[in-house]
C-alpha cells in the first residue's frame with residue numbers, strides 16, 4: 001500500500017543519513033547535561049516514528065581518559081548507552097602510532113591517566129614527565145615535586161633510554177616542566193636525555209599533538225588556553241633556540257586525518273547497526289565551535305549545524321566559518337531539522 005511505501009522510503013532515508021556529534025558545548029558542559037542532548041539521543045536510538053536506530057557517532061577534541069572510562073561516564077550523564085565503537089576523542093586515532101614507536105613520552109592530563117590511555121593503545125614503553133623529574137629533579141628547576149608524585153612515578157636512568165616519539169595527549173598541567181622536557185628531547189640526539197644534537201633536524205624525534213584548539217571554554221568567564229596555545233609556545237621556543245622550524249603533526253578537529261578516521265568509524269558503526277558497511281550519503285555534524293567542528297565539517301563535505309549552547313556566541317551565523325545547514329538554539333532543534341529534511 002501507499003502507507004507502506006512511504007514507510008519503506010523513510011526507513012531507507014534514515015539509513016542513508018548519520019549524525020556526528022561534538023560533545024562539549026553540544027551534549028554536555030563538562031559533567032553537566034545539556035537537557036536537549038538526552039532527548040536527542042533517545043530519539044536517534046529508536047524512540048521515533050520509524051522505530052529504528054538512526055546512526056550517529058561522537059567526535060570530540062576532548063582527551064585525557066581511556067575511551068571506555070569516558071563513554072561510561074557520558075552514558076550515565078546522557079542516560080543513553082554510548083559505545084566505544086561510536087566514539088572518537090582527540091587521541092583515539094593516535095592508537096595507530098603504537099605500531100611505529102615503542103618508547104614514547106606521553107604528555108598532559110590529570111595524574112597518570114594518559115599513561116593508562118597509552119597502555120591501552122598498546123605502546124610498550126611509556127614514559128611521562130614525572131618519571132623524568134623523579135630521576136633527576138634538576139631537569140625542572142622550579143618544580144615542586146610531592147612525595148605522592150614521587151611514589152607513583154617510574155624513574156630510571158634516562159641517559160640509557162632512547163625515546164622514539166613525543167605524544168602530547170592532553171592539556172599540560174605544568175607548562176614549565178613539560179616544555180623544558182619536550183625541548184630537551186627535541187634538541188637531543190635521537191631522544192636521549194643528557195645529549196644535545198649537533199644538527200637539530202636529522203637527529204630529532206617526532207612530536208604529535210592530539211588536537212589544536214587554542215582556547216577551551218571552562219567555568220572561568222574568559223576561555224582558557226588549550227593544547228594549541230601550548231604547541232605555539234613550543235614552536236616559538238624551538239625556533240628561537242635552534243633557528244629552524246619545528247615540524248609536527250596535529251590530530252583532532254579540524255584536521256583532515258581525523259575526518260577520514262571518522263568515516264571509517266561511521267562505516268563500521270553502520271555495519272553493526274544495519275549490517276551494511278558503508279558511509280551514508282548525508283552526514284550532519286552538530287558542533288558549537290566554528291573554528292573546529294564547523295570549518296572541518298565544511299571542508300569535508302558534511303552538512304554542518306552550529307548550536308548556541310557552547311562556544312559560539314555570535315549573530316545569525318559565524319562570519320569566518322558559517323555552518324552550511326544553519327544555526328540552531330540547541331542540538332534537538334538541529335537534529336529534528338535535519339530529520340525533517342531527509343525523511
Ligand code: G3P
Nearest residue numbers: 023024060061062213216
Ligand atoms: O577543547 C577541548 C575539548 O573540551 C573540546 O571538546 O567535545 O567540544 O570537541 P569538544
Ligand code: MG
Nearest residue numbers: 022024025288
Ligand atoms: Mg564543542
